[in-house]
Amino acid sequence: MDEGNDPVNGEKSKCKNCTCTCTDRYLREFLEDNTIAGISHVFKGQSKVRRSFWALIFIAAIISCIALISLSIQIFLNKPTASTINVITLNGVPFPSVTICNINFEKNEALPLLSRTYNLMNQLFNADESFHSNSMNASSVISNCRNTVPRNNSDATFEATIWNIQRPARSKRRLIHYCGFVTGVNSNVSNCKSLFQPVLTPAGICFNYNGSSNTIHSTGTRYGMKLVLNIEQDLRPSYNGKAGVILSVHDGKDVARPNVNGINVAPGQAIDVGVNLKEYIDETKEANCTAGQDLVFFEDYDYSQYACAQDALIKQIAKPNVCNCTLLPRRPSNGEYDHTPNCTFPTSCCLLNEYKTINTEEQCPLPCRYRYYDYTTSYASYPNSFILEDLMRDENVTEDYLRKNYLSINIYINDLRYSVVTTSYTFGVAGLLGDIGGQLGLFIGVSIITFFEVLILCLDELKRICCPDFVINKCKNMKKKGESSDIVAGERETRRQIQRKAWSNDSL
Structure with a gap:
């Protein structure tokens, strides 16, 4: 092409006799x-x-x-999400951790102050009809505690730890009348009473059996754990009009929370608890969940919001400028709390105050992954028929005593399938x-x-x-x-x- 206009952009050619540069x-x-x-x-x-x-x-x-x-x-x-359920069949399901708590504290006629303080602690931790009808709140409970517990007392009893006052070894021996455990069709019945260990919860000192190391291969009420308990109402009167135990079924790596998701079982009842193992996974983190945090006092447990809250509370109580004591007999192997003294009876008011004031929601987000046991329950009266006659003869007690103090708990696996609920984004x-x-x-x-x-x-x-x-x-x-x-x-x-x-x- 000779000199001329660019047919594409209309620009004049900048050179003469150029065929290729006269166009773009x-x-x-x-x-x-x-x-x-x-x-x-x-x-x-x-x-x-x-x-x-x-x-x-x-x-x-x-x-x-x-x-x-x-x-x-x-x-x-908009980040749309959806939950999917995957059902996995297992050869055996790990048995859950079982925590039982007697609702009432032990009465001590020699030290009425102890009973009075136990009552105050029970009113703070376990709100019920008595708590509400008396128009009490946390501040009034703490005020009553300070008026009840003497500040200076040379009595050695007031220097005893919270654990020693409640005497957990004696309480376990008297509470658990029988415990039997069966893992499968060809398994023998093993005695599991000695395997329960004391554990501190907001409901007081309870007893925990960690069954995660035992795998159940059969389903139904014939297998699992069978408990017969004696709550001894004459020695442990009710402060709130209730009697019985609180049962908590949870994962073995989680902290017991009987005051949050416990099952109340009254004397004279038999309860069958069928459990299913489940797991929840949140891949979206829309709830600001976390993969986990280090737990100082619960280092053997997996992270959960409740475990984090309890750990934060105990760390707060253990600070020198707060209560300067620890509630747990087992301390961290090293660090600032390894030499903190035990909490004694005079520090109970300080403990109540910290339970009231601490707020752990911000520093304890939900976990993005956790395992739990869903359960179904059914009730019947207890004891009856041959069991009633055998207990009356073996314990040399009346039928009225048995119905006021004895109860039965049967925990078994409902299904050998393991459900995993996963929440994820549907449009990433x-x-x-x-x-x-x-x-x-x-x-x-x-x-x-x-x-x-x-x-x-x-x-x-x-x-x-x-x-x-x-x-x-x-x-x-x-x-x-x-x-x-x-x-x-x-x-x-x-x-x-x-x-x-x-x-x-x-x-x-």
């Missing part, structure tokens, strides 16, 4: 080789009507594509990219390669605008090379024609 070579090459559907028809159509028609189609496709991509982005920003980054790519490909045929083509075009155009002389000189050089190659090609063709003519003369 980069844009022309892009229109010829790009993968965007329809754009070549817009610029290279045979008539204005045809080009206009293709332009309308192309613009409509772009608008539709942008609208659907905007909808996909809006769905992504991969889904968004796939949606955007699908819309671009459907409407205008754009792919990742197209973006690189456009990028290279922009760079070439930027080079043409910023360095026009460089582009013109390069084009001239390309033209000269083209002319030189044409001359060489012509000479070659001439030589070939002369050679063919000579061959033909020789043949003649």
Whole structure:
């Protein structure tokens, strides 16, 4: 092409006798080789009507594509979630941890102050009808505690620890009348009474059996744990009008929480508790959950919100400027709390105050993954028939005593299947990219390669605008090379024609 106007962008040619630089070579090459559907028809159509028609189609496709991509982005920003349940069949299910708590504290006729303080602690930790009818709150309970407990007393009893006052070894021996455990069809009954260990909870000192090391291979009421308990109401009167025990069934790596999810079992009752193992996993972290934190006083347990709260409470109580004592007999192996003294009776008011004031919701987020046991219960009267006669004969007590003090608990596995509930995003980054790519490909045929083509075009155009002389000189050089190659090609063709003519003369 000779000197003239650029047919693409209308710019005047900046050089004379240049065929390749008189047009926007980069844009022309892009229109010829790009993968965007329809754009070549817009610029290279045979008539204005045809080009206009293709332009309308192309613009409509772009608008539709942008609208659907905007909808996909809006769905992504809303972060939709869904929960899926996977049921896994196991050869055996780990038996849960079982914690039992006698509702009432032991009466001590020799030290009425102890009974009075036990009553105050019970009213604070276990709100009931008596608590509400007396219009008591945490502040009034603490005030009564300070009036009840003498500040200075030389009696050695007041220097006893909370554990020694409640005498857990004696209480366990008298509370658990019988404990039997069966793991499967061919297993023998093993005595599990000695395996219960004292554990401190807001409901007082309870007794825990960690059965996670035992695997149950059979389902139904015949297998699992059978407990017969004696609450001894004559020695442990009710402060709130209730009698019986609180039963908590939980994972072996979790802290017992009888005051939160406990099952109340009254004397004269038999309860069957069927449990199912479940696990919850939150992959979204929408609830600001955490993978876990270090627990100083509960280092052998998995992280849970309740365990974190109890750990924070005990750490607060153990500080020298607060109560300067620890509630647990087992301290951390090292650190600032390894030599903290035990909490004694005079510190009970301080303990009550810290239970009232501490707030652990912010520093104890929910775990993103935790295991738990769901359960179903059924009740019946107890004892009856032959069991009643055997207990009356063996314990030398009346039927009225048995019905007021004895109860039965049977814990078994309902199902050998393990349920995992997983909450996850239904439309994540991969889904968004796939949606955007699908819309671009459907409407205008754009792919990742197209973006690189456009990028290279922009760079070439930027080079043409910023360095026009460089582009013109390069084009001239390309033209000269083209002319030189044409001359060489012509000479070659001439030589070939002369050679063919000579061959033909020789043949003649």
